[in-house]
Amino acid sequence: MNVNVGNIDRAIRILLGLGLIVATLAGAIGAWGWLGVIPLATGIFRFCPAYLPFGIRTCAVKK
Structure with missing residues (x-):
């Protein structure tokens, strides 16, 4: 499984998910x-x- 979610996208998703659950x-x-x-x-x-x-990839591509 390749990574396709960048750091900012990741932080937003985690905060949104936790917010909805709480x-x-x-x-x-x-x-x-x-x-x-x-x-x-x-x-x-x-x-x-x-x-x-x-x-779509929101993370940096490794060369």
């Missing part, structure tokens, strides 16, 4: 907040399957 646990939003697991996982593993068909 808001769900606090009762501020409904059960849809558990979708925060998706950006959290893609941030942790630095791989986004949705980027593959479009050839």
Whole structure:
């Protein structure tokens, strides 16, 4: 599995995912907040399957 998520993208995904999960646990939003697991996982593993068909990479390419 190749890395295709850069550092800034990764930080945003992790913060967004954690924010949604915390808001769900606090009762501020409904059960849809558990979708925060998706950006959290893609941030942790630095791989986004949705980027593959479009050839998007937000990280630096190693030469």
